[in-house]
Amino acid sequence: MFDKHKFVCYNRRMISEDKLQILTESAKYDVSCSSSGSSRKNTGGMGNGYISGCCHSFTPDGRCISLLKILLSNDCIFRCKYCVNRLGEDVRRATATPDEICELVMDFYKRNYIEGLFLSSAVHRSPDYTMEQLLLTVKKLRKEYGFYGYIHLKGIPYADEALSREAATYVDRMSYNIELPSDRSLKLLAPQKSKESVLLPMKKLALEKSVFQAERKKGHFLPAGQTTQMIVGASPEADGQILRLSQSLYRVTGLKRVYYSSYVPVVHDSLLPEKAGGALREHRLYQADWLLRFYGFSADEIAGEGENLPMEYDPKCAWALRHPELFPVEINTAPLETLLRVPGIGARSAYKITTARKHAKLTFEVLQKMRVVTKRARHFITCCGKYYGAGNQDAVKLLLAGEERRENAEQLSLFSSRETALSALTGEL
Amino acid sequence: MIYLYDGTEEGFLTAFTKAFSDENAQLASIGFQLPLGQEAVTIETDTSLAEKVKARLLSFDRRSMRELGLFLRSGDEDSEQVAFAYFRLLAAKKRPVREMLHDEAVRRADDCLSRIGLEIHRMHGFIRFMETESGALYAAFAPDNDIAELLVPHFRARLAGLPFVIHDVKRKKAAVWDCKRCFIAPLDRAEVLLSADETAWQNLWKRYYESVNIPSRERLRQMRGYLPVRYMKFMPEFYRQ
Numbered sequence A: 001m002f003d004k005h006k007f008v009c010y011n012r013r014m015i016s017e018d019k020l021q022i023l024t025e026s027a028k029y030d031v032s033c034s035s036s037g038s039s040r041k042n043t044g045g046m047g048n049g050y051i052s053g054c055c056h057s058f059t060p061d062g063r064c065i066s067l068l069k070i071l072l073s074n075d076c077i078f079r080c081k082y083c084v085n086r087l088g089e090d091v092r093r094a095t096a097t098p099d100e101i102c103e104l105v106m107d108f109y110k111r112n113y114i115e116g117l118f119l120s121s122a123v124h125r126s127p128d129y130t131m132e133q134l135l136l137t138v139k140k141l142r143k144e145y146g147f148y149g150y151i152h153l154k155g156i157p158y159a160d161e162a163l164s165r166e167a168a169t170y171v172d173r174m175s176y177n178i179e180l181p182s183d184r185s186l187k188l189l190a191p192q193k194s195k196e197s198v199l200l201p202m203k204k205l206a207l208e209k210s211v212f213q214a215e216r217k218k219g220h221f222l223p224a225g226q227t228t229q230m231i232v233g234a235s236p237e238a239d240g241q242i243l244r245l246s247q248s249l250y251r252v253t254g255l256k257r258v259y260y261s262s263y264v265p266v267v268h269d270s271l272l273p274e275k276a277g278g279a280l281r282e283h284r285l286y287q288a289d290w291l292l293r294f295y296g297f298s299a300d301e302i303a304g305e306g307e308n309l310p311m312e313y314d315p316k317c318a319w320a321l322r323h324p325e326l327f328p329v330e331i332n333t334a335p336l337e338t339l340l341r342v343p344g345i346g347a348r349s350a351y352k353i354t355t356a357r358k359h360a361k362l363t364f365e366v367l368q369k370m371r372v373v374t375k376r377a378r379h380f381i382t383c384c385g386k387y388y389g390a391g392n393q394d395a396v397k398l399l400l401a402g403e404e405r406r407e408n409a410e411q412l413s414l415f416s417s418r419e420t421a422l423s424a425l426t427g428e429l
Numbered sequence B: 001m002i003y004l005y006d007g008t009e010e011g012f013l014t015a016f017t018k019a020f021s022d023e024n025a026q027l028a029s030i031g032f033q034l035p036l037g038q039e040a041v042t043i044e045t046d047t048s049l050a051e052k053v054k055a056r057l058l059s060f061d062r063r064s065m066r067e068l069g070l071f072l073r074s075g076d077e078d079s080e081q082v083a084f085a086y087f088r089l090l091a092a093k094k095r096p097v098r099e100m101l102h103d104e105a106v107r108r109a110d111d112c113l114s115r116i117g118l119e120i121h122r123m124h125g126f127i128r129f130m131e132t133e134s135g136a137l138y139a140a141f142a143p144d145n146d147i148a149e150l151l152v153p154h155f156r157a158r159l160a161g162l163p164f165v166i167h168d169v170k171r172k173k174a175a176v177w178d179c180k181r182c183f184i185a186p187l188d189r190a191e192v193l194l195s196a197d198e199t200a201w202q203n204l205w206k207r208y209y210e211s212v213n214i215p216s217r218e219r220l221r222q223m224r225g226y227l228p229v230r231y232m233k234f235m236p237e238f239y240r241q
Helices: A017-025 A098-110 A127-143 A161-168 A183-189 A195-214 A239-251 A279-294 A315-322 A347-356 A364-369 A393-409 A418-425 B009-019 B047-060 B064-071 B079-093 B104-126 B148-158 B198-212 B220-226
Strands: A067-071 A116-120 A150-154 A173-175 A226-232 A257-262 A381-383 B002-005 B026-029 B040-042 B137-141 B164-168 B173-177 B182-186
Touching (some): A067 A098, A127 A150, A195 A226, B002 B009, B026 B079, B064 B104, B104 B148, B148 B182
Parallel strands (some): A173 A226, B002 B026, B002 B040, B137 B164
């Protein structure tokens, strides 16, 4: 029989609208909102994991709302130069109780507003105290409230490692923010943090997870792994250096994702640039990051250590233009990994091509009808031996750059194609 | 010639068989607005014939009937015609054809099915429940495709122990989960008595939605690409004051 008292809540701990606003506004610059990678089962409570991730709403800035992204407290003892919540800054402060957060998650989840919780916090009182409060909240949510949905927890640097290890058994994903792409910039802009204070806990958790998996223990240990994020454009590092850092994080620390956040000046400081970092650079970095993770590229192939990514065209185009000796490739015979390196052909198109060509020779017209985007690709492929591109390198460069300009001019058509819409929905983006 | 059938799976399979060798055949369900001057026949559903065709198509492709079920839920104007062309190709090739994307019929079928799949996935996120006085949940929506029933397993797994109703206001029907079984009921208008806290939670959600946005980075076109305006009507964060 359905027991309504088990689920109906009597708003004794309902958070106030103002407190919710303060703690949300303080958390909104955090980039990650993905809810993918966990298939936690519901065993008699509320919620479950959704392996591909799920977006529940979209805000006018074009970002998705998947998780309830909130700080437990924005009352910080650190003084990171780029942060709205830094010590001494004149902002409204608030701290929520673990129960307020739990009630909020349960009631939002029940109404299908959210896919789970992304809980973070300013360093309130001390790193250990903050981490204890975070742990207390997620533990309560799982054990007392019976919540089986997705939880992403932010790790607090310098907190006792036993605390983060225990938290990892309750949540689906943890992340420590690298914040800035080099130790030097970190020292300058976030003097109370150090590279070790974020890298060390990440490595420890990665090690713990591999032990956990090897021993085939019961329960969970970060089923959706770890991620990190860094601010781009607040410090002088080149894209090449940033991509090398990401590559080592993927390879050595086994991270699921690195998020890049284009610098937005929210506070003023003589050490910080006055201008925002720009969306295009962030976009290029994500494109390059995709090449690292899904397209078999290495950072060396994409950009030299001190180089920046070209703004005129995407990094795969830039790479292909540097290697005219490898193109054009024949669409009907090229192996999958070669197709993936053709500018304009993404994973979905490459899959469509390899599937369809088993049944018939693919002509250029058929390719277009299959909705493989050919405006970039046509310069780098042949269909049944025929070439449809501009031929000489200079003409190709001109056309590609013109294409990009048109795209960028149309405010953010960057993301408005059906393919990207799909990947955003499935949480890849 | 237009072949009219009763909208059921058996009806479709009967009409499919009758129309099979007619080059200019068009399949449509009864109620379809006939174009002037077009000839039409109404096909009487023949259950035993349908069973035979079903078995035959299944022997060519084990997923074919699952796909037919989806085609019949499609809200596209020409979905029956698309399905007809697709199954005709399947019957001719006598093996799965879904990978033959160079073929127009397969491509159109693939598009039609992906649109349904996309809408189901979107609705897993965009459905909005309201808590009623009894504790049961109620959601209204108006999807492009007839998918209310197909959403039940997803919500049933995560809202264990909570009964819920998903109301398709466009088709005037509801998928109901009463914690024991799922059934479909005709439902025109629902009188919903909200729980005492419902409005307060909706207000909290609206405040959250406003607070998490970064106004200096407005990208409305991108937002609407992901969240079509027609779905917003049922989502509290977009309710007008």
